[in-house]
Amino acid sequence: xxxxxxxxxxxxxxxxxxxxxxxxxxxxxxxxxxxxxxxxxxxxxxxxxxxxxxxxxxxxxxxxxxxxxxxxxxxxxxxxxxxxxxxxxxxxxxxxxxxxxxxxxxxxxxxxxxxxxxxxxxxxxxxxxxxxxxxxxxxxxxxxxxxxxxxxxxxxxxxxxxxxxxxxxxxxxxxxxxxxxxxxxxxxxxxxxxxxxxxxxxxxxxxxxxxxxxxxxxxxxxxxxxxxxxxxxxxxxxxxxxxxxxxxxxxxxxxxxxxxxxxxxxxxxxxxxxxxxxxxxxxxxxxxxxxxxxxxxxxxxxxxxxxxxxxxxxxxxxxxxxxxxxxxxxxxxxxxxxxxxxxxxxxxxxxxxxxxxxxxxxxxxxxxxxxxxxxxxxxxxxxxxxxxxxxxxxxxxxxxxxxxxxxxxxxxxxxxxxxxx
RNA sequence: GUGGCCGUAGCUCAGUUUGGUUAGAGCGCCGGGAUGUGGCCCCGGAGGUCGCGGGUUCGAACCCCGUCGGUCACCCCA
Numbered sequence: 001x002x003x004x005x006x007x008x009x010x011x012x013x014x015x016x017x018x019x020x021x022x023x024x025x026x027x028x029x030x031x032x033x034x035x036x037x038x039x040x041x042x043x044x045x046x047x048x049x050x051x052x053x054x055x056x057x058x059x060x061x062x063x064x065x066x067x068x069x070x071x072x073x074x075x076x077x078x079x080x081x082x083x084x085x086x087x088x089x090x091x092x093x094x095x096x097x098x099x100x101x102x103x104x105x106x107x108x109x110x111x112x113x114x115x116x117x118x119x120x121x122x123x124x125x126x127x128x129x130x131x132x133x134x135x136x137x138x139x140x141x142x143x144x145x146x147x148x149x150x151x152x153x154x155x156x157x158x159x160x161x162x163x164x165x166x167x168x169x170x171x172x173x174x175x176x177x178x179x180x181x182x183x184x185x186x187x188x189x190x191x192x193x194x195x196x197x198x199x200x201x202x203x204x205x206x207x208x209x210x211x212x213x214x215x216x217x218x219x220x221x222x223x224x225x226x227x228x229x230x231x232x233x234x235x236x237x238x239x240x241x242x243x244x245x246x247x248x249x250x251x252x253x254x255x256x257x258x259x260x261x262x263x264x265x266x267x268x269x270x271x272x273x274x275x276x277x278x279x280x281x282x283x284x285x286x287x288x289x290x291x292x293x294x295x296x297x298x299x300x301x302x303x304x305x306x307x308x309x310x311x312x313x314x315x316x317x318x319x320x321x322x323x324x325x326x327x328x329x330x331x332x333x334x335x336x337x338x339x340x341x342x343x344x345x346x347x348x349x350x351x352x353x354x355x356x357x358x359x360x361x362x363x364x365x366x367x368x369x370x371x372x373x374x375x376x377x378x379x380x381x382x383x384x385x386x387x388x389x390x391x392x393x394x395x396x397x398x399x400x401x402x403x404x405x406x407x408x409x410x411x412x413x414x415x416x417x418x419x420x421x
Numbered sequence: 422g423u424g425g426c427c428g429u430a431g432c433u434c435a436g437u438u439u440g441g442u443u444a445g446a447g448c449g450c451c452g453g454g455a456u457g458u459g460g461c462c463c464c465g466g467a468g469g470u471c472g473c474g475g476g477u478u479c480g481a482a483c484c485c486c487g488u489c490g491g492u493c494a495c496c497c498c499a
Binding site for chain 1: 423
């Protein structure tokens with residue numbers, strides 16, 4: 001840090017988003033807002049930190065995120081808080097506390113914090129766009145939510161991505177399935193990779209999600225959740241799949257898909273980009289959480305949502321060469337080599353007229369100021385020199401298109417810049 | 422938390438294998454060429470404790486040790 005000879009830098013795993021890259025973020029958020037607001041979702045802001053129990057209860061003590069990745073801290077009042085590691089639990093907490101009318105459909109854009117080792121596409125602070133829909137148990141809501149995520153990706157221009165879909169059952173059939181899966185896994189314990197042998201007891205579902213060949217082979221003939229869903233869950237899952245077919249959202253049923261948060265029930269899904277070589281190819285995911293509202297102290301109320309990783313999504317866009325964004329350009333740049341009074345006044349007048357205008361400072365040379373004008377991307381440069389000042393005029397010179405320089409009375413500068421469009 | 426690779430100008434890097442006078446390039450930045458006109462071109466300039474600390478040596482950007490940082494991968498996830 002300053003004083004000890006080193007330059008201050010952002011904490012490991014965090015990153016700055018500066019202009020012009022930030023305009024792409026803005027554009028993505030705007031695209032997302034447009035998509036989901038058209039479907040009746042409204043923006044919600046909730047605190048960036050919560051009582052740590054909000055996350056422990058819903059996400060689960062046994063999950064990696066809660067177990068070893070949360071940024072937890074005690075505030076000066078002795079409260080145990082945590083920076084949000086994901087977006088759903090805080091939104092559901094807000095629902096439980098405020099109890100807005102059902103169905104409650106909300107969207108968010110938020111940073112999320114997880115203490116992990118940073119690597120390509122993985123950060124300690126990343127950002128997510130997401131929606132939550134609380135109230136209906138209707139499978140058609142699942143279809144709507146999944147289709148929204150799919151639509152966001154397509155609107156951004158992505159085409160090389162896959163939607164995987166599974167059902168995690170409910171409180172009726174999940175315990176039954178887990179027990180059966182455990183019996184199967186115990187018999188295969190020796191064949192599993194070391195890291196998953198102990199998970200047979202702590203989190204048997206995750207063993208199915210192991211990417212190692214050994215585990216894959218050992219669990220190839222494991223019981224499948226789809227075969228053990230209760231009648232209600234099976235019917236729900238059938239309608240979700242039929243609905244996705246009907247609305248034209250392609251998906252792959254994947255009975256190994258197990259997501260990292262304990263609160264998921266029934267429909268779970270994940271989008272992966274085929275354009276990202278890195279292991280971090282998940283660009284979005286979500287699912288139903290029919291027990292979460294109750295876990296956080298509210299009345300039993302079902303819900304479903306998804307989160308999309310902004311950084312990952314933009315990486316995928318880069319990989320596919322889509323979603324380019326041109327930063328907004330200035331209408332005019334004012335160059336003043338006659339003392340600066342006119343630059344000060346004309347720039348203000350242009351801005352008040354609703355035009356985008358900037359100027360040079362520090363009374364630098366005309367060449368220098370014109371270079372700044374050129375770099376600014378401005379359409380026209382407004383030139384003010386001693387001659388113009390003496391005559392009460394300014395000179396307008398187009399920078400982006402062929403055209404002659406013209407001189408107009410200073411009082412006409414707004415109209416002249418507009419005409420130069 | 423574990424492992425591989427890498428730390429030289431604002432950025433991207435060369436130089437490290439065979440230690441040897443004032444550490445280089447491109448881009449960017451500043452100024453000039455046009456005594457009032459950008460982009461292209463030409464000329465010049467500023468800018469570096471070679472991550473930090475210690476060691477070996479007559480001599481270290483270069484070799485050795487440590488440390489910090491970055492990056493990639495495992496795990497897990499967005």
